[in-house]
Amino acid sequence: MKLKYILIVACSLFTLTGRADEGMWMLGNLNKQTRKAMKELGLQMPADKLYNPKKPSLKDAVVSFGGFCSGVVVSEDGLVFTNHHCGFSSVQQHSSVEHDYLKNGFVAHSRAEELPNPELYVRFLLRTEDVTKRVLGAVKPSMSEMERSSAVDSMMMVIGGEVSLKDSTLLGVVDAYYGGNEFWLSVYRDFNDVRLVFAPPSSVGKFGWDTDNWIWPRHTGDFCVFRIYADRKNRPADYSPDNVPYHPEYVAPISLDGYKEGSFCMTIGYPGSTERYLSSFGIEEMMNNSNQAQIDIRGVKQAIWKREMDSKDSIRIKYASKYDESSNYWKNSIGVNRAIRKLGILDKKREMEQEIRRWIQQNPEEREKLLQLFTDLELNYKNRREVNRAQAYFIESFLYGPELVQLALKILNFDFEGEQKAVIAGLKDIVEQYSNLDLDIDKEVFTALLKEYRSKVDTTFLPEIYHTIAQKYDGNEKAFVDSLYASSELTTPRGLKRFLERDTTYQIFDDPAISLGIDMLTMLFDMNMQTQAPTTEIIRGERLLNGAIRRMYASRNFYPDANSTMRLSFGTVCGYTPFDGAEYDYYTTTKGVLEKVKAHVGDVDFAVQPELVSLLSSRNFGRYADEKGEMKVCFISNNDITGGNSGSAMFNSKGELLGLAFDGNWEAMSSDILYEPKMQRTIGVDVRYILFMIEKYGKAGNLIKELNIIN
Template sequence: FAPPSSVGKFGWDTDNWMWPRHTGDFCVFRIYANTKNGPADYSPDNVPYHPEYVAPISLDGYKEGSFCMTLGYPGSTERYLSSYGIEEMMNGINQAMIDVRGVKQAIWKREMDRRPDIRIKYASKYDESSNYWKNSIGTNKAIKHLKVLEKKRAAETALREWIQSHPEEREKLLRLFSSLELDYSNRRETNRALAYFGESFINGPELVQLALEILNFDFEAEEKQVVSRIKRLLEKYDNLDTAIDKEVFAAMLKEFQTKVDKKYLPAMYEKIDTLYNGNIQAYVDSLYATFSITSPKGLKRFLERDTTYNLFEDPAISLSLDLIVKYYEMNQSISGVSEQIEQGERLFNAAMRRMYADRNFYPDANSTMRLSFGTVDGYSPFDGATYDYYTTVKGIFEKVKEHAGDIDFAVQPELLDLLSSGDFGRYANEQGDMSVCFISNNDITGGNSGSAMFNSKGELLGLAFDGNWEAMSSDIVFEPDLQRCIGVDVRYMLFIMEKYGKAGRLIEELKIGR
């Protein structure tokens, strides 16, 4: 079961990373197994999987101060990074995401708003792109607002003094900070160019992404894997609108050219200058008129390894090879200094731990399973403002009215009628209303979306799906007074499934408490 996008993406970019929130971001899957309850390929004889234990679902809800824990797979954090590394992140990958994705997404969104078919095709990739685009905006703002760099530099000053006062440390780390500063300075320009390169081309036009995937296609893998990858390629082709992608490609070429020194321009720019008199649009028009890898015939010839079809003569493949060469060349030029930075950051981190040997240092997130515990709790983002710890359907109606005419806040009339009826049954909160989202001070980061949120009995309260705007620098520093984990209330999920989706059969399969 999945809710309509008016529920699952209510508010879209406007509300992304924001609180108060009214988004029902969830989906439910049934897992199938063979008749012995083991893993199996698809078969009509498969049966629903029955695990040894199923987490019960709580309908009792929560109060401010209630215990809450999350269990999931956070991506990665850099909580122990030096101030030099944070500066590089702000001006490099974060700014590249802000600039480049902003251009690309504006084109996508314009067409998504114009055409319902494009909105459906591009919804997932738009979400994937915009999520970290807005995250980067918020992160850079939070770093400045919370004075993260100043705090880091103060800690580094204290470490310098500690090193100077300990002869054994001074001997080992005499040049630690001067080396880190010099090394980061030596790779600054190229590292920034690499960030813009990755966003403009490798994560930019889908034609390039598809060509790169074809270049990396492994025909020697197991047949099942080959079939699976072919299927993904075909799906990517199905969702690719070449007219939109062509406009994106032209915009990416212009954006990259304005953001980096000409020494970082790949070979295609020389081709644009010599063969097309510097006319980027003419080059892109020619490219999209002559490539064949995304046409049914071209893909078929490639996938069947047609010996009369020279893959490397396809202009999209040739272009991608040029990009790979340039990307490798840029990476190689800073590989030595990057190794020195990695070593310097390790020495810096180890010295901090020795200086504060009496403290506990938890490890950075690294995409492995993590448990975080805390409490359901509101917060005060700035003077004079206090945010409650949960939202209700009342906020949905307020936002629909406030953003009248905005498709990102449009909700089906029948759903609004259902929510306005007040007939929430056993899913109502203590006040008889319908809770939608809630917040806790649990520690989460990118990758945690979908993490289960439990109460002290191990009963499911909801699913984590976002963080809050005021603490967007949380990947670098945890701010306990500000950082909040946003989750969708499981009661809202069940209500949408049963009353709106008419999926009562799924409710029957769940282990629900009072």
């Protein structure tokens, strides 16, 4: 016990002094300070084995999965490990009441059984390049903020476009870093033929569901397996039965050695976005507006969905993916607001801003440029506060709410004259949404959200439909919704079909759902215009603040906010103390799965198939057991991650795969704004549990044989 306590304290002390665990570092821009910190912490690989644009390196095994998650290549034939929740929509699309892959899982025992996913792609990073001078070369001192933004955007597009002109298989993307003070080009290659190979049942991949989401201790086997296909020359190709498995530049080796308290651990993936440099005014706005809108509106919508999903399997399958996506960020918003208050994040930010104010006052050069920085930021956030709040509720209530409105807007904005491939993919997406739509549920959601929106905003921000409801339907929202759905042709694909076939008896712009969609877009445009001036000044102020922070603390080792580009974070495997009197260990085992099943009898979030209970109870773990004969399920490290990192590879000091990152912990939900070294933890699923489930539960030994397993 004493040794364990010493290790936890040591982990915390290292965080407070070296802070090597904080940061989402660019692999192509690792400075000496960062490389030294990694080596001191235990890394046994040279930097050019992590990232090398000219030779195969570890970064070549890491992919952006669909643009919303991460993944890792683990076989010479293109197998990719990612999270179950990242592959959830693909599993759902292939599921039916007869073939319920969500409930029972899916196993392809041969290549012929692997299932295509036309909407899915994986993206490999080839190289990065600093293009700051070239981008900012287009900026003139006399430009306004809007002119500056336009010039920067144009140059970013030009630089990115040059990559594809030289090689049509490549994609160039220029991203802004440090609030728009730096710009880097990333060169990618995308593969569009990605097939589902293995998915555990949701009782494994989603074990704990909403109850355990963002919570440690965790016992979720959050993994899924896909395969990348290419043409016979190993080049990107759209789906074809003639395609063959892709042979990658680099394959991640897999370790069965596991980890101990204090073991080095690094995570490589594609984190979405963080706001570590955001002002206290911006954080306050985020809490009260966008976060609170998600909490209030999604809570209403999801309660209706969940009730119907629990009552009928066909509805569960239709709504599983969209419920999962919606509820994930709903609970995230609850946790973020809670953590901001509990950890005093706003007070910490304001204290730092007071230091910057004093520094500005004490430095003539800075005082001349930034004397009004915080005054202007405060004023501009105040000037857009009410409209911004209403806009957040408006978007959640109507643009992300009733699916009839979503479909009307998709059709309204559809580019029917676009490239054939894009048109076909877009139409398939619309048809897919129709196939997963239940009109009675959607009507109930629409009615409930009309009431909820009105209760949350000032009457100034009510769209025209509320006047119609009051005048024509005596204030009865349900009557309005029933009438809308009864009179619109867009409640089924029939209206779209009539429009595409140029049916002269159907004018799509006269359809009430389209008319409603146009009204919604018009109001959203009006809201944007009302906030345009303060928003432009806020962008400028936040960029200037970002630059000032880096100048004031010039001796510190800064990293840029996450922006969906490849990043590395590193630290150690270690537990933590969430509150006084409690101590969390750094791993969980299958014993905890069985305990939760027994403790939550009748709770669908913890329901597990009898055959899985029997398998885990047998303790026949084979070579996947740890040194005590236990099967570890999940583990935690103090790596720095955020949304988009789901599915990210978690490597040991030798670059061998330990597991997949899939979540953060409830006590540090404010981590996108401020890293909390004592609290923040990355939750990963142990690769040995993944392999055990594939081999012993899925009986897919053929997949195990493909892997480079290091004993």
